[in-house]
Amino acid sequence: MSCSSKTLRDLSLARGTLDRVGLRRKDPALLPSLLMDPLTRIVELVAGRAQVIESDRGCSLLMRSPAERDAFRLPVFLGRDGLGTAYVGVVGEAQEVSGASPWRTLREVGVLLSDRDAGLFATLQGLANWHATHIHCPLCGAMTEPEQSGWIRRCTQDGTEHYPRTDPAVIMAVTDDADRLLLARSPHWRQGRLSVLAGFVEPGESLEAAVAREVFEEVGVVVGQVRYLGNQPWPFPSSLMVGFTSRAVDPTLHLDQQEIVEAVWVSREGLREMVREGRFAISPTVSIARRIIEHWYGGVIDQEVEPTTPVRP
Numbered sequence: 001m002s003c004s005s006k007t008l009r010d011l012s013l014a015r016g017t018l019d020r021v022g023l024r025r026k027d028p029a030l031l032p033s034l035l036m037d038p039l040t041r042i043v044e045l046v047a048g049r050a051q052v053i054e055s056d057r058g059c060s061l062l063m064r065s066p067a068e069r070d071a072f073r074l075p076v077f078l079g080r081d082g083l084g085t086a087y088v089g090v091v092g093e094a095q096e097v098s099g100a101s102p103w104r105t106l107r108e109v110g111v112l113l114s115d116r117d118a119g120l121f122a123t124l125q126g127l128a129n130w131h132a133t134h135i136h137c138p139l140c141g142a143m144t145e146p147e148q149s150g151w152i153r154r155c156t157q158d159g160t161e162h163y164p165r166t167d168p169a170v171i172m173a174v175t176d177d178a179d180r181l182l183l184a185r186s187p188h189w190r191q192g193r194l195s196v197l198a199g200f201v202e203p204g205e206s207l208e209a210a211v212a213r214e215v216f217e218e219v220g221v222v223v224g225q226v227r228y229l230g231n232q233p234w235p236f237p238s239s240l241m242v243g244f245t246s247r248a249v250d251p252t253l254h255l256d257q258q259e260i261v262e263a264v265w266v267s268r269e270g271l272r273e274m275v276r277e278g279r280f281a282i283s284p285t286v287s288i289a290r291r292i293i294e295h296w297y298g299g300v301i302d303q304e305v306e307p308t309t310p311v312r313p
Helices: 022-026 030-034 068-072 115-133 207-219 268-276 288-297
Strands: 041-046 049-055 058-061 074-080 086-092 103-105 144-147 152-155 167-175 181-185 197-200 223-234 239-248 262-266
Touching: 030 074, 030 086, 041 115, 058 115, 074 115, 086 115, 115 223, 167 207, 167 223, 167 288, 181 207, 181 288, 197 207, 207 223, 207 239, 223 288, 239 288, 262 268
Parallel strands: 041 086, 167 239
Antiparallel strands: 041 049, 049 058, 049 103, 074 086, 144 152, 167 181, 167 197, 181 262, 223 239
């Protein structure tokens, strides 16, 4: 079985289709006018969950017209579609969960949603996480408040602007000369929970350099032939996952036990056996980690029950 060297396509959370219309965010009248327009589509996010409509044909976000309460919550302008319909996300409190339709997390339904809905959910999730953790100015400690349709926060004391953060992280398939794949387990994961290596990019570092550094730091392996595969937003809370492949110069492992407690080289037949015997819990289908593993494997890996625990970083 062979695998393609092409880049990954149709990553679950990288499929947004809306025009974000960034220049319109500065209009202070934009959100008030949209929240008065019954044609505006509202997406609610409460405690990291959005309401969805589930059917045999798939899953879609439940959207509605604006309600009076939306003006008193955290609204965020998400963009417009090709027909001119505007989409606004609103972030509510945990006690506001209601309605007959189920509330689902992005991890649970991201892979099932349409391109538009996956992009909406991922964007709203990332912005909601940022707003929740940046209510104080990092310069003076005063309160901040949202502006520009939810895309900045301004300090109420010194007037400084603060923007949503995105933390770039690399995630990589490491293979050896026998084309075996390196899988590893963090000390925070249960037995059998294995995935490819990943880590955050440091200041002043290229993506390729981050791949080489993270692999060497975590498992003591020097790599070369670093090649780009694809990228995916991962708003848990604020990452952009950039995928790569790389080749080990020497497969000898020297684990940093604080980061990695188990690492193994697996062949494709070995991986099939591990899955068959229940000794390997693969990353969920919404993650780029799974796509990278399946890219090396050469096809879809069937697993009836997927793990729901968080995926690094």
